[in-house]
Amino acid sequence: MHPSKQPWLHSAWIDTVFILSPPFLCLLAIVLFPDFFQQHVHNLPVPAWVLLILLIDVGHVYSTLFRTYLEKETLAQRRQLLVWAPFGAWVGGMLLYALGGGIFWRVLAYLAVFHFIRQQYGFMRLYSRKEKRPAWERHLDTFCIYAATLLPLLLWHVEGERNFNWFIDRDFVYLSFPAVAPFITAFNGLVFGVYLLKEGWVLYQTRTLNVPRNLVIIGTFLAWYIGIVYYNGDLIFTSFNVISHGIPYLALVWIYGHKRQTKASLEGKPAWHDRWSLGLVGIGFFVGLVVALAYIEEGLWDALVWRDHPQVFTFFQMLPQVEDKLLLSILVPLLALPQMTHYILDGFIWKSSGSPLKT
Structure with missing residues (x-):
C-alpha cells in the first residue's frame, strides 16, 4: 500500500503518535532507563501511579462519555442500553461482591482482559477496512492478534504469581503448570514469525504494505510478551498495559468526535455537542473533564x-x-x-456501519 494511501483514521502523524507508537515508546523508555524500571519491580512510584493509573487508565474510562451519554445521536439510538447497562452492572457487581470480594475482582479482571484484547482486534480491523485480501490472510491476522494477547496471558496463568497483578493479588486463577511454559513461548514466537513471513510474501507479491495494521499487530506482540512475560516488574507491566491501551482509546474517541463534527459542518448543521473536539478549547474541555472525573473517582476510592x-x-x-x-x-x-x-458499552458503540471511522 502506497504511503499516501495508508488507511489512517485521522492522519499519519496523529495515528502514529497517539495510536501506533505507545508500545514502541514504552520499549524505548525501558531500554534507555533500565535502572529506573528495575527499581520499581514490586510497586509503582507515586508520580508513575498518578500518570498511569489516575490520568490515563481511569481517565480513558470517562472518555467513553463523549461517545455515549454526551452524544445526542447515540443517546437517542441506544437509550435503553445506556440506561440499563450501568444499572445491570451495579446489581451484578453487588451480587458478585456478596459472594466475596475476591470473586468480584476476579470477574472484573477477566472482563477487563477481554476488553483489552478486543480493543487490539478492533484497531486491527479498523486499519484493515480498505484492504481487499484473500480470506486466509484476514483469518491469519485475526489469529495472530488473539495469539499475541492470549498466549502471554496463558503463560502468566501457568507460571503462577508475578510481581504485579491486574487489579488485586491473586485476581487470576493460576494453573501452576510451568512445564508447559517453554512450549507456549515457542508457539508464540512461531506465530509471530509466520505473521512476518506472510507480510513479507504479501509485500513481494503486491508491492504494498499496510503500515498501521502491521504496527498494531507487531506492537501487540511486543507489548504483551515483553510486558507480561519477558520482564517481571510492576512498572514495566503497567506502563505497557496502560499506555498501549489508554492513549489509543483516548485518541480514538477524539478522532471519532472530530470526524463527526466535520461531517456535521459540511452538512450545515453543527451543534454545540459536535464542537467539543475542535481546537485547543475542545481538547482542553475533553482532557479536563476526563481528568477531573478520574480524580474524583480515585479520591473516593482512596x-x-x-x-x-x-x-x-x-x-x-x-x-x-x-x-x-x-x-x-x-x-x-x-x-x-x-x-x-465502559467495558460493556465498548462492545456496542463502535459497531455501527455508519461510523465515520469506517470511511
Missing part, C-alpha cells in the same frame, strides 16, 4: 476503601474509611461502575 495515596487526595481524607462488609458490597461495585459500564 478515602473510602484503599487508603493508599493520601498525599494525592488530601481533601478526601476527611471521609471515613468504610469497613462494614454490607456497605462495601454496595460501595465497591458503585465506585467500579464507570469502568464496568
Whole structure:
C-alpha cells in the first residue's frame, strides 16, 4: 500500500503518535532507563501511579462519555442500553461482591482482559477496512492478534504469581503448570514469525504494505510478551498495559468526535455537542473533564476503601474509611461502575456501519 494511501483514521502523524507508537515508546523508555524500571519491580512510584493509573487508565474510562451519554445521536439510538447497562452492572457487581470480594475482582479482571484484547482486534480491523485480501490472510491476522494477547496471558496463568497483578493479588486463577511454559513461548514466537513471513510474501507479491495494521499487530506482540512475560516488574507491566491501551482509546474517541463534527459542518448543521473536539478549547474541555472525573473517582476510592495515596487526595481524607462488609458490597461495585459500564458499552458503540471511522 502506497504511503499516501495508508488507511489512517485521522492522519499519519496523529495515528502514529497517539495510536501506533505507545508500545514502541514504552520499549524505548525501558531500554534507555533500565535502572529506573528495575527499581520499581514490586510497586509503582507515586508520580508513575498518578500518570498511569489516575490520568490515563481511569481517565480513558470517562472518555467513553463523549461517545455515549454526551452524544445526542447515540443517546437517542441506544437509550435503553445506556440506561440499563450501568444499572445491570451495579446489581451484578453487588451480587458478585456478596459472594466475596475476591470473586468480584476476579470477574472484573477477566472482563477487563477481554476488553483489552478486543480493543487490539478492533484497531486491527479498523486499519484493515480498505484492504481487499484473500480470506486466509484476514483469518491469519485475526489469529495472530488473539495469539499475541492470549498466549502471554496463558503463560502468566501457568507460571503462577508475578510481581504485579491486574487489579488485586491473586485476581487470576493460576494453573501452576510451568512445564508447559517453554512450549507456549515457542508457539508464540512461531506465530509471530509466520505473521512476518506472510507480510513479507504479501509485500513481494503486491508491492504494498499496510503500515498501521502491521504496527498494531507487531506492537501487540511486543507489548504483551515483553510486558507480561519477558520482564517481571510492576512498572514495566503497567506502563505497557496502560499506555498501549489508554492513549489509543483516548485518541480514538477524539478522532471519532472530530470526524463527526466535520461531517456535521459540511452538512450545515453543527451543534454545540459536535464542537467539543475542535481546537485547543475542545481538547482542553475533553482532557479536563476526563481528568477531573478520574480524580474524583480515585479520591473516593482512596478515602473510602484503599487508603493508599493520601498525599494525592488530601481533601478526601476527611471521609471515613468504610469497613462494614454490607456497605462495601454496595460501595465497591458503585465506585467500579464507570469502568464496568465502559467495558460493556465498548462492545456496542463502535459497531455501527455508519461510523465515520469506517470511511
